[in-house]
Amino acid sequence: MTPAAATRVAVRGLLSHKLRSALTMMGIVIGIAAVIVMVSMGNAAQEQITHQIQNLGSNLLLVTPGNVKSAGVNLGEGAAATLNYGDARAVAAEAPAVAAVSPVVTTRATASYLNQNTVTTINGVVPAFLPVRNFQIDQGRFLGQDDVDNATKVAVLGASVERTLFNGAGPMLGASIRINQQSFQVIGVLAAKGGSGFLNQDDQVFIPLTTAQRRLFRTPLSSINQMVLQATDSSTMDQAASQARAVLRERHHLPASRADDFTIESQHDVLNTASTLTGIMTIFLGTIASISLLVGGIGIMNIMLVSVTERTREIGIRKAVGAKRRDILAQFVAEAVALCVLGGAGGIIIGVGICQIIGRLSIGDLSLAPIISPSSVAMALGVSLAIGLFFGIYPARHASRLHPIEALRYE
């Protein structure tokens, strides 16, 4: 019997039990759809996080106080107040591979204008922040060195803060907003950068570093939360890191025997960590979805076994008129594979449909457009084919080995 003939016989067999075939297929449909949706969501999360990390700016190094491995005690980054504005200025002046330095202090505070208010991230920054972090000015101007030197009470708003506070009403430039009960004059608004949730880069307010240190935090020694270094080039990242490290160790009077009291991470490190995390998440989601696929496969095997038992007589008749073992085997394997491949195709259609729907939904300002990779669709089809073969072969072998006389006698 040719494969085409076996397929025809198998399809006839399936069509003769339409409801049962459809229900059996559902297991595979749901399994494949779940895998596609989960993997697509995972891909989307990965893509979004990667995009946003890259969106932070290019060739960046992040210096944070403290060292996770300090004296064997895991302090966590930022646990110690060991970096200050002076360190930042020293690195900018003494490390030739470092193009710019952006020291930052950060806090959460309430910003209000008239009766509108919002809890947002307040950043104390210097003018270098703008080019380093790749932000653009939309209206007005950014902070100048004068503002930092004189600790003026001016503020530059992120796009979404501006939207929340002013809501398109009135001239916001020159307006006076309040941050923690102190008034700041708005001098500029940044162009929107996108992003969502905790990664929303537009939900921020920028004030001079010195103003933030003196007026909002009153921190001693003018310490900072982090500084972002921009290397002159992507090829000088390592150089910039080691030069900055040398400058900082020198300034902190660290003898060779002591570990760094700060941590330098490159953007790549952060990217890799994030990719690893989201990759694990994708695998995790995919694995959970695969379980439903496995259950679907077992459902196929179960139904095929029932079907073989129920059709024992048919098998006997087919054998009596000359069907060989491989003919019967081919018929039942083809049935299982047809079930799985049709189910897989249905699952792909439903999975892609669900992805489209999810792409149009947004929960708060968190929206995630699933990314369906052609490879995951191809893999879904391949997997359903493999499930059909794997779970179909046992019942089919059972059928092919039935003795014709006993099969014919079966009631």
Place this chain on the structure above:
Amino acid sequence: MPFWSGMAVPAPIRAAQESKLAVISVRDVRKIYRAADQEVVALDGVSLEVEPGDYVAIMGPSGSGKSTLMNIIGCLDQPTSGEYILDGRDTSGLNDDQLAEVRNQNIGFVFQAFNLLPRMSALENVELPLLYRGVRNRTELARRALAMVGLEHRLGHQPNQLSGGQQQRVAIARALVAEPSIVLADEPTGNLDSRVGEEILDIFRNLNEAHGITVVFVTHDEKVAAHTRRVIHMQDGRIVTHSEAVEAPYEPPAWSQEAALLRAAAQAERYRAGATP
């Protein structure tokens, strides 16, 4: 018009017909079943020859071994010992797939319970043996075979849309379509009322007389046996008698009174000859 009238008779069959070599040659066949520690001797040294164009009935009460013999003749089972040569081919030592091939090429089965595949049309049922042989013009051949049994107008009907007699005719068409060496009919009228049963037997007789098809019946029905030219009686796994049935050149419609009289006469004749115990 017989559907194979325009076709060449397959070489082995022609050779067998010309030389009158037996198409079935069973020699000293024994079949022993082992169940739990017991041995059941189903066939105890059976020898039998059937020539091409023969029209034979194997008779016997249940347990006589006639079904076992039919299974062996039909290549559904292998004897424990002895020799079975079907159409010049020794079937001993063949594996399952080889036996399937022999069944496909040399044997047409007609069963008591019709054994058609449900949810498949008459035409598809008849095509089945050709499917496993890998024949291309299956529909054409199946249509001709159905025409031979007078069902050319029921090609698309499924078994549950056909009467018992029509179903059995589909089964006969299926048995014929692959041009087997022998047609093996196991109680072909057992599930039919007597009038329809006679119609079926007439079809068999016509196939045998007009087309020279070898038919072997396995039955315990006297009416079936009365149709044949030769009756082989079995008991306790052995052949007890061979009897040549009376020649009955004219067979009126089976349900007529005349036919009933003729059958009664023939039966009486056989009875006198000591054919039936």
